[in-house]
Amino acid sequence: MPLLELRGVAARYGPLQALRGIDLSVGESEIVAVLGANGAGKTTTLRAISATVKTSGEVVFAGERLPGRPEAVARAGIAHVPEGRGTFAQLSVDENLRLGAHVRRDRAGVKADYDRALERFPILAERRRQAAGTLSGGEQQQLALARALMQRPRLLLLDEPSLGLAPRVVADFFRVVAELNEQEGLSVLVVEQNARLALASSSRAYVLEVGRVAVAGASAELQRHESVRRSYLGY
């Protein structure tokens, strides 16, 4: 049984139908990518999972239907790093990290994870007392990821992590995600514009077109898929 399963999920913003019934799954310890053009419904897919948009259809996580409130989804074990990163610009790096662990009760575990986060992202340790808003784009993306990890999620949702970042910074970011996946078995659902990168760092992928799944399969195969290559990889 997959960790996360979407069955016939549809969503609309007012008159605009953003998702027209999609089926999607993420297995235990799997990295899954969602590709597609602007407006295809990639971000809405993540928002449907974290209940920040009204949906119909079923979203099942770890065998249970997810509740319809974002705070309850977070408590169920899903961390969502939204577009724009969702860090608290006016609060310090330290406070942002502590907020990540808001739902947890295990003080000792939180303390250990906090130390590990600063070890994994040394720049955050250096900037611990600074307001998050004063960090560079790459540093903020690291903070967003570190904060999400403080939640100790079973599933991580990443929305366009490469947006506005230098290629080197992006590569570093995806290396850390891959590490987390291998070492800790973290499951990841990542939405990306950068199809090449997304396919290279995931095991399976879905390509969305106007709110529907157009193509789905193993990332390695999609890289060779004629229409995917032409539309998204450009060769």
Add this chain to the structure above:
Amino acid sequence: MVGAADWAGVAQQVVAGLSSGGTYATLAVALVLIYRATGVVNFAQGELAMFSTFVAWTLTQHGFSYWPAFALTVAASFGGGIALERVVIRPVERASVLTVAIVTIGVFFVVNGAAFWIWSPQVKSMPNAFSTRPIRIAGVAFSISDLGIIGVSLLAVLLLWFFFRFTKLGLAMRAAALNPESSRLTGIRVSWMIALGWGLATALGAVAGLMAAPPLGSFDQNFMQPILLYAFAGAVLGGIDSALGAVVGSLALGVFLNLLGTYVSWVGTDLRQAAALAVILGVLLVRPAGLFGQALVRRV
């Protein structure tokens, strides 16, 4: 030439001003708290404090002495503030700021009317919180009551600051006020954080009312209205989004109004409220963000 006796008089008036300023500050911080959580000025803040004070007065009529009544009332006000938010504010949570502000004006009238209905319109008097004896410091006689009120007000505000700065719940409340959407994604129950903010603000208001009432000698259901005006003026002076600003602004205003009333004969006590309004107007014209506030940025 000002003689030594006059300097003693000025010192006394400054302390008396700080004492009134302390009650304004307590109420002003309550205003800031709700402003930061919901983006509205709670026009009912003063009336809620008045209601709390009447509850405490009732307790004192039933054998409670001042401080037990104080403790019970502050606790009950905390619960009452939460309940009020759940019942009255929650339904308009997603409405415009103007809608919420109008709802608080409605609460103002309902609470005021209810207080007249429950407690007769006759004036009441509250037992003293502190000894009425003076205390001599450096040869100048100060009122123990004034010093006590300053102490309690500052303590209340400090406790609140400590809560927001150093506790997990306080941090979550700040986050919920700054960025509700991101807060929900991290699992914070934003709606409850707002309710909690109302609880704290109402409890703080109760402290203000209970400090303000005894020195008045007698008070009625309208006694908090001028104090709300002064708290507004203090908060605007300091910057409506800054708790520190609200405290400094309110204390400064308390001293200013007291000195004005004492030494400028034609102002007396009657023109104090007009002077407070002049402060509000002046600050809004010259420096809308106040002394400590952030330049007003539209909330998104």
